[in-house]
Amino acid sequence: xxxxxxxxxxxxxxxxxxxxxxxxxxxxxxxxxxxxxxxxxxxxxxxxxxxxxxxxxxxxxxxxxxxxxxxxxxxxxxxxxxxxxxxxxxxxxxxxxxxxxxxxxxxxxxxxxxxxxxxxxxxxxxxxxxxxxxxxxxxxxxxxxxxxxxxxxxxxxxxxxxxxxxxxxxxxxxxxxxxxxxxxxxxxxxxxxxxxxxxxxxxxxxxxxxxxxxxxxxxxxxxxxxxxxxxxxxxxxxxxxxxxxxxxxxxxxxxxxxxxxxxxxxxxxxxxxxxxxxxxxxxxxxxxxxxxxxxxxxxxxxxxxxxxxxxxxxxxxxxxxxxxxxxxxxxxxxxxxxx
Amino acid sequence: xxxxxxxxxxxxxxxxxxxxxxxxxxxxxxxxxxxxxxxxxxxxxxxxxxxxxxxxxxxxxxxxxxxxxxxxxxxxxxxxxxxxxxxxxxxxxxxxxxxxxxxxxxxxxxxxxxxxxxxxxxxxxxxxxxxxxxxxxxxxxxxxxxxxxxxxxxxxxxxxxxxxxxxxxxxxxxxxxxxxxxxxxxxxxxxxxxxxxxxxxxxxxxxxxxxxxxxxxxxxxxxxxxxxxxxxxxxxxxxxxxxxxxxxxxxxxxxxxxxxxxxxxxxxxxxxxxxxxxxxxxxxxxxxxxxxxxxxxxxxxxxxxxxxxxxxxxxxxxxxxxxxxxxxxxxxxxxxxxx
Numbered sequence: 120x121x122x123x124x125x126x127x128x129x130x131x132x133x134x135x136x137x138x139x140x141x142x143x144x145x146x147x148x149x150x151x152x153x154x155x156x157x158x159x160x161x162x163x164x165x166x167x168x169x170x171x172x173x174x175x176x177x178x179x180x181x182x183x184x185x186x187x188x189x190x191x192x193x194x195x196x197x198x199x200x201x202x203x204x205x206x207x208x209x210x211x212x213x214x215x216x217x218x219x220x221x222x223x224x225x226x227x228x229x230x231x232x233x234x235x236x237x238x239x240x241x242x243x244x245x246x247x248x249x250x251x252x253x254x255x256x257x258x259x260x261x262x263x264x265x266x267x268x269x270x271x272x273x274x275x276x277x278x279x280x281x282x283x284x285x286x287x288x289x290x291x292x293x294x295x296x297x298x299x300x301x302x303x304x305x306x307x308x309x310x311x312x313x314x315x316x317x318x319x320x321x322x323x324x325x326x327x328x329x330x331x332x333x334x335x336x337x338x339x340x341x342x343x344x345x346x347x348x349x350x351x352x353x354x355x356x357x358x359x360x361x362x363x364x365x366x367x368x369x370x371x372x373x374x375x376x377x378x379x380x381x382x383x384x385x386x387x388x389x390x391x392x393x394x395x396x397x398x399x400x401x402x403x404x405x406x407x408x409x410x411x412x413x414x415x416x417x418x419x420x421x422x423x424x425x426x427x428x429x430x431x432x433x434x435x436x437x438x439x440x441x442x443x444x445x446x447x448x449x450x451x452x453x454x455x456x457x458x
Numbered sequence: 459x460x461x462x463x464x465x466x467x468x469x470x471x472x473x474x475x476x477x478x479x480x481x482x483x484x485x486x487x488x489x490x491x492x493x494x495x496x497x498x499x500x501x502x503x504x505x506x507x508x509x510x511x512x513x514x515x516x517x518x519x520x521x522x523x524x525x526x527x528x529x530x531x532x533x534x535x536x537x538x539x540x541x542x543x544x545x546x547x548x549x550x551x552x553x554x555x556x557x558x559x560x561x562x563x564x565x566x567x568x569x570x571x572x573x574x575x576x577x578x579x580x581x582x583x584x585x586x587x588x589x590x591x592x593x594x595x596x597x598x599x600x601x602x603x604x605x606x607x608x609x610x611x612x613x614x615x616x617x618x619x620x621x622x623x624x625x626x627x628x629x630x631x632x633x634x635x636x637x638x639x640x641x642x643x644x645x646x647x648x649x650x651x652x653x654x655x656x657x658x659x660x661x662x663x664x665x666x667x668x669x670x671x672x673x674x675x676x677x678x679x680x681x682x683x684x685x686x687x688x689x690x691x692x693x694x695x696x697x698x699x700x701x702x703x704x705x706x707x708x709x710x711x712x713x714x715x716x717x718x719x720x721x722x723x724x725x726x727x728x729x730x731x732x733x734x735x736x737x738x739x740x741x742x743x744x745x746x747x748x749x750x751x752x753x754x755x756x757x758x759x760x761x762x763x764x765x766x767x768x769x770x771x772x773x774x775x776x777x778x779x780x781x782x783x784x785x786x787x788x789x790x791x792x793x794x795x796x797x
Contacts, residue, residue, distance in 0.1 A: 161621040162638055217582050222561075240623055243556050243582060248616035250586070254593055254609035263600055270593035277587035281502040284579055299501055 135448035139184045143443060146187040146201060147180065153205045157252050169245040170212065182207040182312050185446075189316025189330050192442040199260035199319055207267060207312045209253035211441065214276060216246035265315045272311035279303010290386075290394055297375055298339070306338025324408045325436065332433035333446065340426035341453050346371035347419050348456065350410060362403040368393045371433055374406070376415035385409055420457050427454040464694040474787035476521050481781060485526040485540060486519065492496065492544045496591050506585040509551065511614060521651050524785075528655025528669050531781040538599035538658055546651045548592035553615060553647075555585035604654045611650035618642010626708045629717055629725070629733055635677070636714055645677025664775065672785065673771035679765035680792050685710035686758050689749060701742040707732050711761065713745070715754035724748055759796050766793040 133141075142148060160166040183204030190200035220242045250273070257269050283300045286292040313334035317327040349364040350373050364371050370378075370393060378389050389403065391397050410416050430450040435441050472480075479486060499505040522543030529539035559581045589612070596608050622639045627630040652673035656666040688703040689712050703710050709717075709732060717728050727744065731737050749755050769789040776782050 153791065160617055160620070162635070163617050163624060165620050165624050166617070214586075217586060220578070220582055239559070239578070241620070243559055244616060244619045244623060247556060247589070248613065248620060250589055251609060251612035251616045255606070255613055258602060258605045259610055261602055263597060266597045266605065269595070270590060270597055273590035274587065274594055277583060277590045278499055278502050278505070280583045281499070281504050281580070281587060284583060285502060285504045296501070377554075 120250050131288045134180060135445050135452045136179050136184070139188060139442075139449065140180070142445065143184055143187045143191070146191070146197075146204070147184065149198075149201045150180075150187070150204045150208070153201055153256075154208060154355075157205065157209075157256060158249075163248075165241060166245055166248055169216070169241050170249065175441075180208065182211050182308055185309060185312040185334060186316045188446060189313040189334075190320045191316075191322035192437060192440050192446075193317050193322040193326060193330075195320035196318070199262075202256050202259050203265065203269075203312075203319060205316050206253045206256045207308055207315075209249045209256065210269070210273060210276070211308060213246040213249035213253065214280075216242045216249070216282075220246075236341070254256060260319060262319060264318050268311050268315050268318065272307045275307040276303050279307065288394055288396070289370070290389055292370050292375060293379070294372070294375055297370070297372055301339050301342045302335070305342040306335045309338035309341070310334035329433045329436040331401050333430050333450075336426045336430035336433060337450055337453060340423050340430060340450065343372055343419060343423040343426065344454055344457050347373060347416065347423065350407060351416055351457075365392070365403050365406055366398065370398050373410050373415045373419045376418055377409050377413050380413040380415070423454050424458060427451065459726060466535060470770050474784050474791045475518050475520060475523070478527060478781075478784050478788065479519070481784065482523055482530070485530070485536075485543070486523065488537075488540045489519075489522050489526070489543045489547070492540055493547060495546075496544065496595060497588075499587070502587075504580060505584050505587055508555070508580050509588065519547065519672050519780050521550050521647055521724050524648060524651040524673060525655045527781045528652040528673075529659045530655075531776060531785075532659035532661040534655070535590055538601075541595050541598050542604065542608075542651075542654050542658060545592045545595045546647055546654075548588045548595065549612060549615070551645060552585040552588035552592065553619075555581045555588070557619075559585075586613060595760070599658060599702050601658060603657050607650050607654050607657065611646045613681035614646040615642050618646065620758075625734055628736070629709070629728055631709045631714060632718070633711070633714055636709070640678050640681045641674070642653060644681040645674050648677035648680075649673035656795075668772045668775040669675045672789075675765045675769035676789055676792060679762050679769060679789065682711055682758060682762040682765065683793055683796050686712060686755065686762065688797075689746060690755055704731070704745055705737065712749050712754045712758045715757055716748050716752050719752040719754070720748070740751075762793050762796060766790065 158167050158170040186201050186204040186207055190203075220239050253273075254270075257266055272414050280303055282296065282303065286296050287302060310331045311334070313330040314327055317330040322330070346364065349371065350361060365374075374389070374393070378386070381389060388402075388409070392402050392406065427450045431447050434443055434447050434450070463494060497506050497509045525543040525546055527538050529542075559578050592612075593609075596605055618639050619642055621635070621642065625635050625639060649670045650670040650673070653666055656669040661669070673702060685703065688710065691700060704713075713728070713732070717725070727741075727748070731741050731745065766789045770786050773782055773786050773789070
C-alpha cells in the first residue's frame, strides 16, 4: 500500500501499468521467481531456452498484475495469488508460441519469434509444456472454483482461436462473432485473471462478478483499440504498419461495420479482397476510403470507449483503494491511444 | 461383471483388449457419448470436424478402458470414471494432433492426418482446444488429487516430447534418457489412467501404487515392443515399414544398446547415419547387421518381457477379479507380438 501511495503522487506522469508494477513490485518479484523456477526442465534444456526468449523479452506482465491487484484489493495477503499470476502468464506465453506457428510470424515484441529461432516443433511442444505447467500450478492453491475459472478460460481461448481461423475471411462474420473471437483472443484471460484473484481472496459474489466484468470489458476495449489502430495508427507510435490486418485478410470491427453498410459494388470489393484475397495496388486506400465513407472508424472508436466505460463502472462497485484507482486509470489508458 | 464372465469363456480366441471392451461396454458407451458431447463447439464447427476425423477413426480406446477397469476393479460404481476416461482420451487425441504437426506426418491409423486434410493451424489449435476441454472435464469429479495426477502426466508428456526432439539424434542418449522419453510418449498417460481410476474409487495407497506401477510398466513394454518391431517386424502384420526409425534418425533402444557396445568404426557409422543424417544405400542393412552382431534385438526383447512381467506382478497385488485377469492378459498380449 505504501508504494501505491507514493506512486500516486506523480500520478500525472506515470502510466497506470507502471504504477501498478510499482505498487505490486514485491508480488511481481515473487511471480518472476516462480516463473523461472517452473520453466526449468532438468531433462529438456530446450524448454527454458525457448521460454526465456519469450518470457524475458519484457512484456508488460499485465495479466499477472491483474491477478495480484484483484486479490489484494479484496484483502488477500498471499501466497497463492502468486501461483495464479504465474499460471495466467504461462497460459498467455503458451498461446503466443502457438499463435506464432499458426500465423507463421517472424517477429514478436521486436525480436525474432521462437518458431524462427528454433523451429515450429519447439514452439508447439514447449507451448504444450507451458500449458501443462500452468495446470500443475493452478492445482496448488487447492481451489476447485479457481480451477474451473481457468480451465474454462483456456477452452474459450482455444475456441476463439479456431473461430478466428475460420471466420476471419468469411464476410458473414458479424459483430457477435467478432466479440466471441475477441473474448477468446484477449478478454477471456483478462477476466479469468481478475475473477480468480477475487475468488482466492474470498470476495463475495457481487465483487467477483464485478471483477469478471472489469477484466472482460478491459480486454475487449484493448483488442478493439488494437484493431482500430491497424487502420488509423501512427506506425512510429504503435509499431504496427497500417493495413496489416487488411493484407492478412482479417475481418475486424471497422471492416465488419463497413460490410454491414455496403452496397452491391462495395460488397464485391470486400469479397474480392478479403474472402478471395485477390488484392491489387490501391485496394488498401480504397478500403480505408470505404471505412471513412460509412464512418466505421468513429463507430469502432465509440465501441472501444463504451467498453472502457463498462470496465470503469464495474470497478466502481469495489471498495475504494489505490489499486482500484489504478485499475480505473488503466481502463482510460487503454483507450487513450485512440482518443 | 456378467459380460466379463461370459467373455472369459472364449478367452483363448478373444484378444484381451476386445475382452475388456466387452466387459466395459456400458461404461465405454457413456465415454463415447461424453466425448462427442464435449467435442462439439457451437461457434467453431472446424473443431468437431477435426476431432471426429481422429476420435472416430477407431483407435482401441485403450487409455479410457484402463481408467474404467482400474476404477471398477477397486469397487467404483460411477459416474466420474467416465469423465476421467474421456479426459485421458482427449489428452491422447490432442497429443496425436500435435505430434502429426511436429513429425509432418501424412498418415495416422491408415488415414490422411488432420494436418494434411485441413492444415497445421487447425491441428495446433484444435489440439489446444482438446487440452482445455480435458482440463475442464477433469475438474468435474471434484478431486484435487486426480487433478494433480493428470496435470503431472500432461507435463511429463510434454517434457518427454521436447526431450525426444533434442535427444533422438544425439548419440549420448543413454537408456535412462530413452526411458524418460518413453514415459513421456506412452507410459505417463497409461499410469495416470490406472492411478486416477484407483484414486477415484477410494483405493488404499498400496493399491493405488500398484495401479500406477502396472500402467507405467505396461506403457514402457508397449513402446519398447513398438521400437523393436521397427527393426524386425513383418510390415504386413504391423503396418510399419522396417527401418522407419532409422531413416528418421530416431535413437531407439536397439540402437542405443548397439552404440554402447560400438567400436570406433561402428561409432563413426552411427554418427554419420543418425547424428549427421548422411544415409546411403545399404546403411539400413548394415545397421541391422550391427544390431545382430551385438545381440541388441534380443536384449531389447528381454527388456520388454521384463517390463511386462513387472506390470503383471503389480496387478497381482490387487484383489482377484475378471478385470484383473484381463489386465494381466493384456500385459502378455502387448509383448506377444515379439515373443
